[in-house]
Amino acid sequence: MPNFDALPPRLAHQARFLVEMDKLKGVLRRTSPIGQDRRENSAEHSWQVVLLAITLAEHSAEPIDLLRVLKMLAIHDAVEIDVGDTFHYDKAADPDLGAKEHAAAVRVFGLLPDDQAAEFLALWEEFESKQTPEGRFAAAVDRVVAFVMNSHNHGGTWAEYRLSAEQVRAKNQDIPRGAPAIWDLAEVLVQFGVEKGYLR
C-alpha cells in the first residue's frame, strides 16, 4: 500500500476513504445500462442521479440547496459496499436492513476526518429520511432513474419481476412528493411500458 502516513493526517484519511469508495464500481444493481447486456454498478448509477439532479433541479417541489443534493447523491450508495444493493421492491424483506445500512455508513464514512465523517453521515441520514426538501428531491431523482432505464431496456426489472403499472406507481410516490413535473415524466414512461407490454 502507498505510504499515506507520510501525508498530513487529514489528507491521509481522505485518501483511504476515496480508495474504499472505489468498491462501488463492483456493487451490481438489478438494472442494465440502456442497450447493454450487463448489470450496471452503483458508481455508474450514482453519477446518473447526480446528472439528473443537475439537469432537473428546476422541477423540485420546493426550493433546494442543489450542492447539498449533489453531495447526498454522490455518497448515497456508500453503504452498499458492506450490504450490497437492495432491490427497491424487496426492501421490506429484511427487517434488519436499516440497522445494517447504518452500521455500514458509520464504518465507511468513519474513514474520513471526524468533521467530514459527521457531515457525510448526516447527509446520508437526510437522504434516507426524506424529511427535508433536499432529501425529498434527491429521493425523487433516485427513483425515476429506474423508469428511464426500464422503459428503454425492453422493460428491464419491470418485466423481470412482472410488475404492474399500479405497483410501480404505488411504490414510487417519492417522485411526486419531491418533484411533480418529474412524476409527469415517469407517467409517460409507465404508459409506454404498458403499451409495450413491459408492465402488467
Next chain:
Amino acid sequence: MPNFDALPPRLAHQARFLVEMDKLKGVLRRTSPIGQDRRENSAEHSWQVVLLAITLAEHSAEPIDLLRVLKMLAIHDAVEIDVGDTFHYDKAADPDLGAKEHAAAVRVFGLLPDDQAAEFLALWEEFESKQTPEGRFAAAVDRVVAFVMNSHNHGGTWAEYRLSAEQVRAKNQDIPRGAPAIWDLAEVLVQFGVEKGYLR
C-alpha cells in the same frame, strides 16, 4: 420510444438529453476499477471525480464555487459519446481533437433547452480551458484519479505504457496548479509506483 412529445417541451428536451448521456456507461477508458479485470467506463469515472471534488474541496489552491465544480465534472466527459476517450498521454496525437470535441459538446448539450445548452457548453469550455479557479480545481481532481487507480492496480496504465516518474510528473502539472496538497498525495503515489517498479 416513449412519447416525450406529450410532456412540456422543456422537460421533453431534458429527458432526451438524459437518455443520450446514458451512453457514457459504454465509453471505455484505459484504467480499470481497483482489483477488477475490466476497463472502467466514463460514467463510473465521472462519479469518482465528483466524489473526489466533494471530499478534497478544502485543498483547492483558490476559493471555489463547489457546485460549479461538480456540474463541470458530472458533464466533462459528455463529448466522449461522439469521440471516445482519449488517453491523457496521447492528446497531442490528433490535431483535430479539440474541434471534434467541441462539435460533440454542441451536439450533446444541444439536446437540452437553449438556456441549459448554453450553460452546460460554458461549463465544459471552462473545464477545458482551466482559466478559472473552478476549472483548475476540477482539472486537478480529474488528473489525480489516474494516480490513485494505477498505484492500486499493479501500475495500471503507468506500467502498460512504460511511463517514467518524470513523465508522469511533467504531464500532470494541472494538479499542483489546482491543489498543492493533492500534489502531495500524487507524489506519495508516484513514489510507491517507483518502489514497486510500476514506473521507470
